[in-house]
Amino acid sequence: MKIYGLKNCDTCRKALKSLGDAELIDVRERAVPAEVMEKALADFGENLLNRRSTTWRNLSEDDRQGTVAELIAAHPALMKRPLIEAGGQLYLGWDKAVQAALLG
Known part of the structure; x- marks a missing residue:
């Protein structure tokens, strides 16, 4: 299992801690x-872009x-x-639905 994110992101750290065998x-x-x-863009489209982030707000x-x-x-x-x-599937975010799918 792989987690793509940022090492200083609290949500990514929570996911990594819960999914002990995952690689960040x-x-x-x-x-x-x-x-x-490509698969993430096909699955999530515009939702893959975090428009609430500080990075987004700082862009012109x-x-x-x-x-x-x-x-x-x-x-x-x-x-x-x-x-x-x-398992060949992608999940975005760390909400209750993703936690339920990955943690059972």
Whole structure:
């Protein structure tokens, strides 16, 4: 199981602690693999972009232009976190539904 997120993100740390055998991949250090990002974009579309983040609020209107993939490639912290890859399926966020699906 892989968790794509930020090592200093509280939500990512909660997910990592709950999913003891998971590996946290910091998207600032290593980009999400292209095939995983393609599937995430297909599954979640615009929801993959965190428009409530400080990073988003600090971008100019010009910098906010572009596709979700382009924005996340340029500013990895814009990706909603965590993006969890488990058993060939992707999960976004760490809400009750994701916790129930992954923790049983």
